Amino acid sequence: MAHNEAVDVVLVGAGIMSATLAVLLKELDPAIKLEVVELMDSGAAESSNPWNNAGTGHAGLCELNYTPQAADGTVDIKKAVHINTQFEVSKQFWSYLTKKGTFGSCKTFISPVPHLSFVQGDSGVSFLKERFKVLSKHHAFADMEYTEDKATMAQWMPLMMPGRNAGETLAATRVINGTDVNFGALTNQLLKHLTSAPDAQVKYCKRVTSLKRSNGGWTVSIKDVNSGNTREVDAKFVFLGAGGAALPLLQASGIEESKGFGGFPISGQWLRCDNPEVVKHHQAKVYSQAAVGSPPMSVPHLDTRVVDGKTSLLFGPYAGFTTKFLKHGSFMDLPLSVRAGNIGPMLAVAKNNMDLTKYLVSEVMQSMEQRLESLRRFYPEAKAEDWRLEVAGQRVQIIKKDPKKGGILQFGTELVAAKDGSLAALLGASPGASVTVSIMLELIEKCFPNKAKSEWAGKLAEIFPAREKVLESDAALYRKINAQNNVALELVEASSETESYA
Numbered sequence: 149m150a151h152n153e154a155v156d157v158v159l160v161g162a163g164i165m166s167a168t169l170a171v172l173l174k175e176l177d178p179a180i181k182l183e184v185v186e187l188m189d190s191g192a193a194e195s196s197n198p199w200n201n202a203g204t205g206h207a208g209l210c211e212l213n214y215t216p217q218a219a220d221g222t223v224d225i226k227k228a229v230h231i232n233t234q235f236e237v238s239k240q241f242w243s244y245l246t247k248k249g250t251f252g253s254c255k256t257f258i259s260p261v262p263h264l265s266f267v268q269g270d271s272g273v274s275f276l277k278e279r280f281k282v283l284s285k286h287h288a289f290a291d292m293e294y295t296e297d298k299a300t301m302a303q304w305m306p307l308m309m310p311g312r313n314a315g316e317t318l319a320a321t322r323v324i325n326g327t328d329v330n331f332g333a334l335t336n337q338l339l340k341h342l343t344s345a346p347d348a349q350v351k352y353c354k355r356v357t358s359l360k361r362s363n364g365g366w367t368v369s370i371k372d373v374n375s376g377n378t379r380e381v382d383a384k385f386v387f388l389g390a391g392g393a394a395l396p397l398l399q400a401s402g403i404e405e406s407k408g409f410g411g412f413p414i415s416g417q418w419l420r421c422d423n424p425e426v427v428k429h430h431q432a433k434v435y436s437q438a439a440v441g442s443p444p445m446s447v448p449h450l451d452t453r454v455v456d457g458k459t460s461l462l463f464g465p466y467a468g469f470t471t472k473f474l475k476h477g478s479f480m481d482l483p484l485s486v487r488a489g490n491i492g493p494m495l496a497v498a499k500n501n502m503d504l505t506k507y508l509v510s511e512v513m514q515s516m517e518q519r520l521e522s523l524r525r526f527y528p529e530a531k532a533e534d535w536r537l538e539v540a541g542q543r544v545q546i547i548k549k550d551p552k553k554g555g556i557l558q559f560g561t562e563l564v565a566a567k568d569g570s571l572a573a574l575l576g577a578s579p580g581a582s583v584t585v586s587i588m589l590e591l592i593e594k595c596f597p598n599k600a601k602s603e604w605a606g607k608l609a610e611i612f613p614a615r616e617k618v619l620e621s622d623a624a625l626y627r628k629i630n631a632q633n634n635v636a637l638e639l640v641e642a643s644s645e646t647e648s649y650a
């Protein structure tokens with residue numbers, strides 16, 4: 149075995165999370181020595197690959213599950229507002245990099261695509277109306293439009309209106325300046341930018357197999373997947389950005405904070421259409437409501453996707469159950485993750501979520517014709533020959549201890565960090581890639597608290613002139629930052645007003 153090498157930071161996995169953190173750390177400390185270790189032969193080979201996720205720049209503009217309705221009819225917009233401002237933080241980082249000139253074009257990874265919500269039936273319409281009433285009063289959603297008029301809907305969603313029953317009750321909202329993001333292109337652009345700096349390497353076809361404590365940091369064992377050779381690298385800080393596979397690595401670290409976590413893998417499938425005659429009639433991401441009993445990540449949506457300069461449509465996702473933690477993972481992933489510390493929460497979740505299990509099984513058993521029926525709720529005249537089924541990425545939802553229920557299933561993301569700040573892991577999947585930058589800023593504040601407050605504070609303020617909290621409450625500042633970001637990322641043309649902000 150080779151003699152241990154030493155770096156400041158090892159990042160496991162070359163997805164959007166590690167790529168973002170690595171570039172951010174290099175901006176804050178150009179002398180930092182870091183290594184990204186990836187088991188596949190390229191970056192963004194799992195969830196960050198553009199065909200493994202929906203590419204929605206989640207900003208709360210169209211996702212109806214971000215604005216739950218209480219029994220008395222009131223709609224809670226807190227989550228939508230928070231995700232919206234987190235996305236503005238991501239946009240600030242991408243704008244900063246784009247303005248540097250050496251990062252490359254933003255057009256490769258972000259495209260303007262309107263975000264719409266679409267509902268059917270009386271209860272759907274009353275929910276959307278109330279949601280619009282509350283949301284449009286907030287400065288982040290001031291541009292939202294609402295309609296129950298079918299002629300307007302035919303302009304907004306020309307593919308979705310023909311073939312409908314004239315008496316159908318429908319409503320929609322639209323925000324013009326939504327986005328489609330190719331997170332795979334972004335990841336690879338970040339990794340390319342990273343390795344143009346000294347002391348930053350990305351090693352492909354290498355699997356992190358174990359971690360052990362050493363000298364206040366970690367010794368990371370890395371196996372070459374082709375030769376089988378193993379080397380060890382000493383790192384002061386380790387980030388487990390291994391997507392669905394972060395859980396077993398977190399367990400392998402043995403840190404106290406890892407105890408009690410389990411994973412619930414959910415697979416996904418899409419219907420994809422590349423026929424230009426169909427694609428040209430739909431330029432939007434249209435989200436609707438999830439079926440009763442289904443998990444929040446299965447809200448159906450019909451999306452324009454812009455990948456490598458080509459436009460396609462994606463519909464889904466159709467959820468499914470698997471025991472793999474990665475699309476390229478092993479069926480043993482789930483059974484091997486069972487520990488004395490998480491078996492209680494895992495059994496409690498299995499017992500208390502029978503509806504979810506039934507839903508996932510029914511989704512897996514669907515025929516192509518049944519899948520097309522779901523699509524026809526959106527696009528009544530859809531023809532089978534235009535659509536093909538594709539496998540989406542894996543999501544490993546978090547199972548954690550709960551004092552009352554024994555264990556709960558959590559649909560968001562959670563950053564788990566060692567008390568001494570020497571290791572952090574990202575668990576969970578949603579809202580995911582769109583809010584990567586906020587999550588990585590949270591990691592920096594948790595694991596590098598002193599540096600974040602002192603030597604890195606100036607650079608952080610330069611890159612991020614306005615963070616989430618202030619954007620939530622300061623309307624004028626929000627408008628200024630949003631306008632600057634939209635111009636820098638070429639989402640809108642610069643007007644004299646936005647130029648004066650720049």
Ligand SMILES: Cc1cc2nc3c(=O)[nH]c(=O)nc-3n(C[C@H](O)[C@H](O)[C@H](O)COP(=O)(O)OP(=O)(O)OC[C@H]3O[C@@H](n4cnc5c(N)ncnc54)[C@H](O)[C@@H]3O)c2cc1C
Binds near residue numbers: 394465579
């Ligand atoms: C169906 C679906 C739809 C989604 N839609 C959206 C969306 O519309 N908008 C949005 O913002 N987010 C979306 N997401 C979430 C988003 O895709 C993820 O949050 C994000 O891509 C996660 O990035 P990551 O870097 O953590 O993980 P990944 O991109 O999965 O990267 C992890 C990497 O770690 C590597 N790895 C694993 N184990 C090891 C090991 N032991 N050693 C070395 N390397 C290892 C893997 O090979 C992989 O390359 C969606 C996800 C799914 C599954």
